[in-house]
Amino acid sequence: RAGAAFQYLLVQKTGAQKNVGLIQLNRPKALNALCEGLMAELRQALEAMESDPEVGAIVLTGSQKAFAAGADIKEMQNKTFQECYSSGFLAGWDKVSVVRKPIIAAVNGFALGGGCELAMMCDIIYAGEKAQFGQPEILLGTIPGAGGTQRLTRAVGKSLAMEMVLTGDRISA
Numbered sequence: 001r002a003g004a005a006f007q008y009l010l011v012q013k014t015g016a017q018k019n020v021g022l023i024q025l026n027r028p029k030a031l032n033a034l035c036e037g038l039m040a041e042l043r044q045a046l047e048a049m050e051s052d053p054e055v056g057a058i059v060l061t062g063s064q065k066a067f068a069a070g071a072d073i074k075e076m077q078n079k080t081f082q083e084c085y086s087s088g089f090l091a092g093w094d095k096v097s098v099v100r101k102p103i104i105a106a107v108n109g110f111a112l113g114g115g116c117e118l119a120m121m122c123d124i125i126y127a128g129e130k131a132q133f134g135q136p137e138i139l140l141g142t143i144p145g146a147g148g149t150q151r152l153t154r155a156v157g158k159s160l161a162m163e164m165v166l167t168g169d170r171i172s173a
Contacts, residue, residue, distance in 0.1 A: 008038035011045045013055065021049035021058040021101075031069035032062045034114045038072075043095045050099050058099065060122060061106040064130070068115025073140070094147065096121035107131045112170070117144060120151040127173035134170035 010024040023045050025032040032038075049055045062068055096103055096118060105111075105119040108128030116133050119125050127133075135144045135152060143149065144165060153161040156171070163169060 006041045006045065008035070009041050009045055011048075013052075019054055019056045021045075021052070021055040023049070023058060023060050025060075025062040025068055028063055028065075030072065031066035031110060032115065033069050033072040033074075034118065035072035039093060046095055046099050046103075050101055055101065058101055058103045059106055060096070060103055060118075062109065062111075062115075064108050064128075066109040066115070067105070067107040067111040067131070068118055069110045070113025070115050070136070071145075093117075094121065097147075107133075107173075110134075113137055113144065113148075117148040117151065120148065120155055129173060131173040132170045133172075134168065135165050136168040136170075138166060139168040 006026075008025070008027050010022075010026050012022050014020050014022045023042065025034075025038065025042075027033060027035070027038060046058070049058050093114075102124065103122040105122035105125045106128075107119050107125055108130050110132050111119045112132070112134045113136055116135055119133070135148050137144050144152070149161070149165060152164065155161075156164070160171070164171065
């Protein structure tokens with residue numbers, strides 16, 4: 001399905017031999033907030049790239065302003081815990097971490113909350129000079145929900161992870 005029309009993604013094969021799958025998050029007005037539709041499309045695009053024998057690696061990126069500013073709060077704000085739990089909210093968000101081909105996150109701008117978690121699910125993160133990583137969920141009265149507390153601890157160590165999760169502070173590239 002590479003090259004297929006998506007509402008929230010730009011997907012193509014690139015490179016001299018067209019063997020690199022490029023997936024660009026494309027919700028510029030929402031700073032690439034991760035809504036359910038975007039995440040469903042991301043799963044479809046990853047499955048297509050994974051099953052394409054010509055694709056050797058995948059690059060996941062956003063825009064210069066935001067890799068992904070997090071989960072779409074407007075989509076979540078009226079859901080109760082019970083609704084989220086029973087509906088399997090966030091189910092399938094870990095697709096990036098189970099793809100067998102290497103996935104590189106090319107991050108510039110904001111990678112916050114779910115966007116930070118999405119980047120950490122990738123095998124490699126290349127961060128631009130303007131990259132800002134953070135888990136600001138505490139500022140909304142919640143905690144990272146897609147494995148961010150575990151991945152962040154492995155990536156930056158316990159002390160910095162605790163500081164980031166408990167204060168909402170960001171770190172740069």
